[in-house]
Amino acid sequence: MTADRPNAGEVVLGEFAVSSEPGNERTALALVEGALNGRLNGEQLDRLKTAVAEATMNAIEHGNRNQPELEVVVRVLSSATGVTVTITDLGGEHAPSGPIVAPDLDEKLAGLQSPRGWGLFLIRHMVDAMDVSVDGVEHTVRLVMHVDAPAAAQREGARGDG
């Protein structure tokens, strides 16, 4: 699998693969957190981790259809303006890339909608930008978190001081 290519100015902080078994999203988000090594603050990191978990769950379940022999490839990229995580499966087109209709909690509580269906909604609310691309069978979700430049410089300085 070729996964997604970094854009100009992006540095790869980490690339790894998890087998397509339910629960492996937890492995993916731990690896992402390790690769970031403090690049994001706590609130941003929590949001990105939730988005990575949901996107990896979708890749495992809807992309690779829980086939353990198929891998989900996760890449962590850094640039001057932020952090990007790409999550690639081999399921081709399987997730909508357009506007996501918000789940209707009133309808769910009334039994008119399934209680499920929160994944894409959560992803969209957790990250600063998200897009989906399909290249043959490779389906890639790109999650972007912008880093506030002064805060990032302050963190870099603090690390340098330590």
Add this chain to the structure above:
Amino acid sequence: MMASNCEASVSQVRGLAVVALSGEVDGSAATVLGSAYDAAVRDEPTAVLLDFAAVDYINSTGIALIVSVLAKARSEGRRVVASGLSEHYRRIFDITRLSDFIQLYADVESAANGVIEGASA
């Protein structure tokens, strides 16, 4: 089926049925959460507290379980409140609108106080 990393214990705090959850609230927690809720309402409390203080992970399938518990409680005329959510998961309760239906408290004690005060108001 994936093994659950969620545990639950049931207790009463001043008449409030408390389901204290720990570990990971995801789809695999369905049996644990369902059984704990059933045990919590055995004495017909008017409110059930879900305490998330020892929960370190909630995903979309866990949110779906919480929606199911809330739907069941509402159909039984019971109120659901929650405590111990981190700032991050409070935000998720807000954007999913769960916090429109589930009053959030910092901890079990403040939840018990809040429910008692609400009942006597």
